[in-house]
Amino acid sequence: MRQHVNPLSQFFQLPLSLPSKNILFEKSHYPIHLDIGSAKGEFLIELATKYPDWNFVGLEIREPLVILCEKKRRKLELTNLKFLFCNVNVSLDEWLSDLYFGQLKRVSIQFPDPWFKRKHFKRRLLNTNILNSIAKSMAKDGEVFIQSDIFKLIEYMTNTIDENRYFTRKNLGDLTSIDKNPYNVMTDREIFSLKKNLLIYRVMYIRNSLLFTN
Numbered sequence: 001m002r003q004h005v006n007p008l009s010q011f012f013q014l015p016l017s018l019p020s021k022n023i024l025f026e027k028s029h030y031p032i033h034l035d036i037g038s039a040k041g042e043f044l045i046e047l048a049t050k051y052p053d054w055n056f057v058g059l060e061i062r063e064p065l066v067i068l069c070e071k072k073r074r075k076l077e078l079t080n081l082k083f084l085f086c087n088v089n090v091s092l093d094e095w096l097s098d099l100y101f102g103q104l105k106r107v108s109i110q111f112p113d114p115w116f117k118r119k120h121f122k123r124r125l126l127n128t129n130i131l132n133s134i135a136k137s138m139a140k141d142g143e144v145f146i147q148s149d150i151f152k153l154i155e156y157m158t159n160t161i162d163e164n165r166y167f168t169r170k171n172l173g174d175l176t177s178i179d180k181n182p183y184n185v186m187t188d189r190e191i192f193s194l195k196k197n198l199l200i201y202r203v204m205y206i207r208n209s210l211l212f213t214n
């Protein structure tokens with residue numbers, strides 16, 4: 001399976017109409033944890049098993065992974081979890097507008113693709129548009145959690161979120177002060193990085209009380 005796809009290629013610019021929350025979940029009013037770049041899905045499968053009173057959504061641009069994740073999910077009969085194929089930079093905003101205001105309680109963006117070359121920075125998924133889409137649907141105290149083992153990438157991500165007026169950083173200063181995944185489950189890449197003894201940078205942001213205005 002290809003490791004990276006170019007999210008800016010024409011194919012991935014087609015907006016996908018993602019299914020409404022009412023048909024995604026058995027209990028559509030439960031709070032939602034959205035994991036962006038869910039890859040093989042093990043993180044959300046474990047969370048959905050542990051926390052039946054939350055709904056979980058994994059968004060992933062590599063469709064074969066989404067098909068595999070959905071197979072695993074159906075086998076486990078998890079009705080509070082769904083994996084969806086999309087380019088978040090194209091389809092997230094419309095899907096979020098279908099939720100009740102405040103239903104989106106948590107967003108995690110974990111070890112996103114770094115796109116090291118300067119000319120590829122625009123392929124990085126975290127940007128001001130995505131943050132504003134999240135800010136628009138998230139009520140005060142909602143969480144945006146990011147982590148990476150690449151300093152240059154976490155620096156880019158924290159700079160981008162720090163500039164956004166709707167989020168306030170919880171762990172100021174030291175990017176290594178959160179010493180484990182705050183949701184008590186590790187992602188595949190997190191397990192890999194820990195095995196390799198890589199330093200992991202983790203930052204938690206909280207949706208502040210500023211009302212969203214365009």
Ligand SMILES: C[S@@+](CC[C@H](N)C(=O)[O-])C[C@H]1O[C@@H](n2cnc3c(N)ncnc32)[C@H](O)[C@@H]1O
Pocket residue numbers: 003004005007036037038039040059060061062086087088089109110111112113125187188189190
């Ligand atoms: C390095 S992997 C990390 C996977 C997982 N979060 C983890 O920590 O193990 C990043 C994932 O983000 C996905 N991704 C990258 N750009 C995306 C986009 N624009 N929309 C949705 N998913 C994207 C990639 O396909 C890949 O599976």
